[in-house]
Amino acid sequence: MNNEHKKALLLLGCPEVPVQTSLAIYISDLLVKSGTMVTIAGNNAALGLVRTADPAGHYIKDTADLDATIGALAEKRVDADICYVLIHNDAGVSYLATAAALISGEAVGIIFGNDAMTLAQLCDDAGLEHIRARAVHNPKPIISKVNMEVERWVASNS
Amino acid sequence: MGCVEQLNYEILLSKVRFKECSTFISSNYDEYYQVQPGYRMMNVFIIGVPPIYVAVDGDNIIFPYTKPCHGTFVLTISSPEEVKNIKTTGELVK
Numbered sequence: 001m002n003n004e005h006k007k008a009l010l011l012l013g014c015p016e017v018p019v020q021t022s023l024a025i026y027i028s029d030l031l032v033k034s035g036t037m038v039t040i041a042g043n044n045a046a047l048g049l050v051r052t053a054d055p056a057g058h059y060i061k062d063t064a065d066l067d068a069t070i071g072a073l074a075e076k077r078v079d080a081d082i083c084y085v086l087i088h089n090d091a092g093v094s095y096l097a098t099a100a101a102l103i104s105g106e107a108v109g110i111i112f113g114n115d116a117m118t119l120a121q122l123c124d125d126a127g128l129e130h131i132r133a134r135a136v137h138n139p140k141p142i143i144s145k146v147n148m149e150v151e152r153w154v155a156s157n158s
Numbered sequence: 159m160g161c162v163e164q165l166n167y168e169i170l171l172s173k174v175r176f177k178e179c180s181t182f183i184s185s186n187y188d189e190y191y192q193v194q195p196g197y198r199m200m201n202v203f204i205i206g207v208p209p210i211y212v213a214v215d216g217d218n219i220i221f222p223y224t225k226p227c228h229g230t231f232v233l234t235i236s237s238p239e240e241v242k243n244i245k246t247t248g249e250l251v252k
Binding site: 012013014016042043045046066067070071073074075089090091092093094095097098101102122126 | 175194195196197198203205206207208224225226227228229230
């Protein structure tokens with residue numbers, strides 16, 4: 001697999017659900033190993049958690065402020081071949097819809113937390129792509145789906 | 159609230175789902191427009207699930223504003239310039 005010319009964007013939600021930070025690092029690692037350039041965007045707290053969990057930068061290569069990233073996407077200064085939006089609340093669905101409208105590539109929601117089913121329905125209603133699992137503290141329920149999704153995207157862009 | 163903190167806004171609806179904001183705007187204002195996600199208003203980029211509504215009431219502009227940890231707000235700001243912009247760039251719904 002060689003995706004060195006592809007760019008991925010991970011949009012983080014509020015970091016109140018424990019699995020988000022692990023998922024962000026895990027997805028970033030999968031994408032980086034495929035040769036994809038990865039930027040993780042979030043608010044200060046969400047980015048602080050991922051940076052603290054990877055102090056040497058083994059998995060996290062580039063980070064950006066969430067609001068600034070949305071602005072850059074809207075003004076076409078930034079684009080992505082794939083945008084994964086980590087979703088565990090209603091706001092996350094809004095970010096996914098916005099990313100889907102602004103990037104030239106795919107936008108896919110990674111839905112977790114206690115409201116995963118309700119949020120998945122909101123995405124379905126809006127025609128937004130997603131995977132989901134009711135993972136809150138333990139990422140295991142969603143990891144296999146993440147693996148399949150990233151493998152699917154990498155394969156479709158090889 | 160990031161850049162919006164620099165603005166003299168009033169909160170009309172607080173910490174709700176995006177759809178409730180759309181319903182609030184379409185139900186309470188006689189003039190409102192549809193904009194695309196990423197529509198820029200002052201230093202704020204509107205985030206949301208289409209259709210995204212922005213209303214006008216005199217010199218006031220009424221719009222949804224989403225934050226990752228707090229859900230969506232409906233804010234109003236007095237801005238004749240933004241009212242003029244939305245009238246020319248937004249798609250009139252009502």
